[in-house]
Structure formats: structure tokens, C-alpha cells
Amino acid sequence: MISIRHTVTELERYEQERTAAVECYHQAILNLAHYTIEISPEITGPQRQYLKTLAGTVANATADVLAESQGTLRGLLRDYRDKAAGFLGQMRQELAATTRALEELMDSLAQSDGDNEARLKTNLVRLREVAGRPEAAAVRASLLATAGKLEEGLEEVRKQHQLALAQFQVEIRMLHQRIDSLEAASAIDSLTKLCGRTEMEEHIRSTEPGYCLLLARVSGLSLAKTRFNGDVARQLVAAFVRRLRNCLPPGTMLGRWGNEEFIALVNVPKIQAIKLTQSIGEQLSGPYACVKDGKTVRPAIQLSMAAVESAGSTPKHVLEQVGMFLTGD
Numbered sequence: 001m002i003s004i005r006h007t008v009t010e011l012e013r014y015e016q017e018r019t020a021a022v023e024c025y026h027q028a029i030l031n032l033a034h035y036t037i038e039i040s041p042e043i044t045g046p047q048r049q050y051l052k053t054l055a056g057t058v059a060n061a062t063a064d065v066l067a068e069s070q071g072t073l074r075g076l077l078r079d080y081r082d083k084a085a086g087f088l089g090q091m092r093q094e095l096a097a098t099t100r101a102l103e104e105l106m107d108s109l110a111q112s113d114g115d116n117e118a119r120l121k122t123n124l125v126r127l128r129e130v131a132g133r134p135e136a137a138a139v140r141a142s143l144l145a146t147a148g149k150l151e152e153g154l155e156e157v158r159k160q161h162q163l164a165l166a167q168f169q170v171e172i173r174m175l176h177q178r179i180d181s182l183e184a185a186s187a188i189d190s191l192t193k194l195c196g197r198t199e200m201e202e203h204i205r206s207t208e209p210g211y212c213l214l215l216a217r218v219s220g221l222s223l224a225k226t227r228f229n230g231d232v233a234r235q236l237v238a239a240f241v242r243r244l245r246n247c248l249p250p251g252t253m254l255g256r257w258g259n260e261e262f263i264a265l266v267n268v269p270k271i272q273a274i275k276l277t278q279s280i281g282e283q284l285s286g287p288y289a290c291v292k293d294g295k296t297v298r299p300a301i302q303l304s305m306a307a308v309e310s311a312g313s314t315p316k317h318v319l320e321q322v323g324m325f326l327t328g329d
Helices: 002-034 039-058 063-129 134-186 186-192 197-206 221-227 230-245 270-284 315-326
Strands: 214-217 251-256 259-268 290-292 296-298 300-309
Touching: 002 039, 002 063, 039 063, 039 300, 063 290, 134 270, 197 251, 197 315, 214 221, 214 230, 214 270, 214 315, 221 230, 230 259, 230 290, 259 315, 270 290, 270 300, 296 315, 300 315
Parallel strands: none
Antiparallel strands: 214 259, 214 300, 251 259, 290 296
């Protein structure tokens, strides 16, 4: 009897702990929604709604639903980070353009201010010279008074120009600081930047032989766009590229040859390059977690890999091998 009572007590305690843990998880997601940083209504609004919807699904949910929610939450946060990085990158460009415009305006003000001041001072000197002539004795006092007022006005204009220039300088410094912070915040965007086909071709033609090229045909990207939408396809490409970079040596030049074709230039022997293609094909093929309308979807990709050695070949021959494997050219 005592054993049964003890077992029941333990079960009740476990149930209380589980309920408390689920409630903490539920409240944590709601807090994420509440404290989501405002980027723009088009980006922040849906994100908050998706998080609130997810919070509603985990309240009193089963173990399977809770496990699935982890991937959904991770996908929502990752998607918001990528969109925020893109938004910040655009702001950075706009701020840089504004800074350049302010600098040009400031240079123009400084230059025009100096030219106008020099001309006015020259005219004041001439006015005083005229006032000092004997024939101007009758109006000398009036001329000198006018010259004095003009000089005072010139000094006031000079002070106003200096104040405006100082204000512009402060604005420019603030914009530069803002640009620096935005560059740091959007540094994640550089992880998915790829060289274009033309740039890769030029690099292959200009690089001394000794490197290897890793070629990848990625089937499934176009299907993801057709099956889901363009946003899911972009998420899939970004996730694939991030994983691919993690598999490659640091500083590897990576390019997109076509819609579903990628190429990497690595300074490793061909044996190591072949091993890389094998491990990349095994690790990166399969489903990827993406977000569509606040819910996790899992489009899959399949990789076909090859390695091309540049040693003993001309750039033309290397490009022919690349074209044959990637596009059948």
C-alpha cells in the first residue's frame, strides 16, 4: 500500500514537472514574439503571429508535437535572422548613399562659403576706400556705417555656415557609426554570397594550375520552388550554402554556375578533393528544415559531385570539363 502511494506521488510529481516545463516553453515562445525587434511591419508582423501560433500549438501538446515544434521554432528564428540581415544590408546601402550626399553638400557649402566671404571682404575694402576719398566727405559717415553693418552681417553668415558645417559633420559621424553597426549586424549575410559563373570562369583562366574544382549538381531546388514557393527555395539555397561552406577549407572560393549547379575552388590535392566530394555528397543530401507560413516544411535535395584537377590542363580544358559535368555543354 505504501509502495503504491509512493508510486502515485512520484507520478504526480513527474506530471507537475512536465506541466511546468511545457508552460515555461510556451511562455518562452510568447516572450520571443513579444520582444521581437521591430524591423518593418512586413517582416516583424508575420513573425510575431507565427510565434504566437506556435505557442498555441505547444500548450498541452503531446510529446510528438513538442518535438516537431523545436524544428519549427528554429526555422522561424533562422528565417527572421536572414530577413533582418537583408533589411539591414539595404539600410546600410541607403545610409552610405546619404552619407556621401551629406559630404558632397558639406564640401559645396565650405567652398561656396569661402568664395563668397572673399568677394564680400574685397567689396568692403573698396567701400571703405571710397568713403575715405575727399569727394565722399558728405556721405562718408553713412558709407562707413553701411560697411560696418555689412561686416557684421558677413560675420553672422560665417558663424551660421560654421554651425551648419559642424552639424553636418556630427550627422556624418553618426551615420558612419550606424553604418559600422549595421555592417556588423548583417555580417551573416556574407556567408551565403556566391560568385557568379562569369567571375568563376575568369578566376579559373587567371589562376595558376595546381588547384582542384569541386563540382556539385543539386537536384531539388527547382522542385522546392514549385512545390512550396520562392521563399522556401531561397531558404533552402541559403541553408545548403552555409552547410557547404562548413565542409570546405576556410577562404574557399565558392560560386553558383547555374540554378542548381555550384562550384568550389580548393587548393588541395586531387585525392583530398575526391574525399571532400564524397563526404559533402553524403552529409548535405537529404531534407532541410525551412519555414512556410510559420510552419516547418522539409524540402529535400540530392547531390551529384565530381572533382576536376587543374594540374596538367589548360584553363580551356578545365572549363570544358566543368561544363560537361554541370550543364552538359
